Amino acid sequence: MKKTAFLFFLMSGILFYAQNQRFTYEYKYVIDSTAKDKVETEMMVLDIAPKGSKFYSKDYFESDSLMRDTFKRQAKGGNTDINLSGIKFKGKIRYSVEKNYPDYAVNFFTTLASDEYMVQEGRTQNWKILPEKEKVGDFMSQKATCDFAGRKWTAWFTTELPIQDGPYKFHGLPGLIVKLEDTSRTHTFELKGIKKLPDSYEWKSVKDKERYNPLITVNETKYKKAYKDYRNDPMKSERQLMAQGAIIEIRDNSGKVVDPEKSRRDQEKKMKDNVKRQNNILEFDLLE
Template identity: 25%
Template sequence: MRKSIVILILSIMSLAAIYAEETRTFESEVSYLATCIKDTVTNKVLTDTFKLRFDGNKALFYNVETFAEDSLKHNDLTAWQKAIGSALTRKQRADKANSSYYILADLQQKTYIFKDKIGTNSFSYTDSLPAFNWQLKSEYKDIAGHRCAKAIGKYMGRTYEAWYATDIPTPVGPWKFYGLPGLVLSVYDTQHQYNFTFIDMQPCHGEITLFPSKSFKTTKEKFLKEYAIYQNDPIAYYNDRAMIKINFGKAGNDFEQEIKNDNRHRIMEILK
């Protein structure tokens, strides 16, 4: 009798392990190339690589380089300080967009947390996942072996065309794109100033959470207004509003020229 009980317990444990392994396979991570037009006169294109990590409850969208830096800071502060020191003396690639935000979505509550920096100041806010009022179209194309259908949606001053995978029934996508009956593999605004393009998808067993850090709690509207102040004059923002002051020294030095903002188009979310 005792032997039978032991066998039964072991069988249950084995089944539980198999079930746990199966449920973990639903956790995936998609890589996207994020591009934006920095200057609509010269059509200069800037890029970053982002990843979307998701399961049935949550989704995390993050910049690959920012995530690596924050992970190092969280796990090895000394190594992070050395890496930051080296980065300050290394010139970054000319086509880097420097989009360093995180978006952590709660798919059950239909809310998200947005975290980003303006200058040296960190901000975060919580908001509801956007309603794009998607219109599903009877247009299809193949993206990396997935049959994708087209949808058109509108949000904060822009119209977007999205292509979602009909064989991956999850309502998530890059950035804040949400609510379609399949994973968004490609999406862009109709002016083609912002574009997210599928690179690949891999299984993922990492955590879907944000690194602990201090930030100013704000709202989406206040954040966008603060960013508009920075965008209008980054140098003045560093001098007047940044928590960590930067002394530029002689006017026109290399660092000042590097952060000079020459955007000639609006950011993704357009305030009325």
């Protein structure tokens, strides 16, 4: 095949597969390195459209959408006492990743306490493509490796899906990443399903959604400092709100108001214990 014909074929394939496709990945991870037998599993979604891609937790997205719809419906009805008690929140992965085409600019959206961040990714993945091939699911795939965010990663990509994208922030290989894992095998993504999205699907950035507090835009260096500050003092934002006069009322299962000071102490201990357990996060260099 001539080079020009091959490029036309490749671009045609990219355009075909970029028309509103949803790729579902199974993400298995260990959050606490001292308890490697406790493997968490979450289904993650990579939505791909001509404008770009969006990677997020399926369960958390559905719970968040339900909460927003319920809030809007009750507020529209004039209800000032919003009741969200009937909503059962699912999904533990609260972040999302967006890549804007064609330059693959990566933005990472996450929350620390009550603050929501958009982290502009400036790092690159310098892939080394290896000759080994392996079948992953229905696709013949090829091996590639790179160092990223404090971990060594192995990816399996397939040119049968000519999209230079993949789970999380990973991209840049000559085909979709269908499997990805770090050398410790405590973070693994594997493609489990493909679905064509309706033509009416509209790619919208998380930065444009309605929110009550402004989105904080930072680079990786500033986010790393914010993340360290949060780990050292996870209740800082709540204390600042209370210092500004905010009244935080918490009730127990019977509806009785809980003593705010006791509640704060209990919540602080719970959050600190939780942060301490999160010693095997995906971007391991954030802990350095």
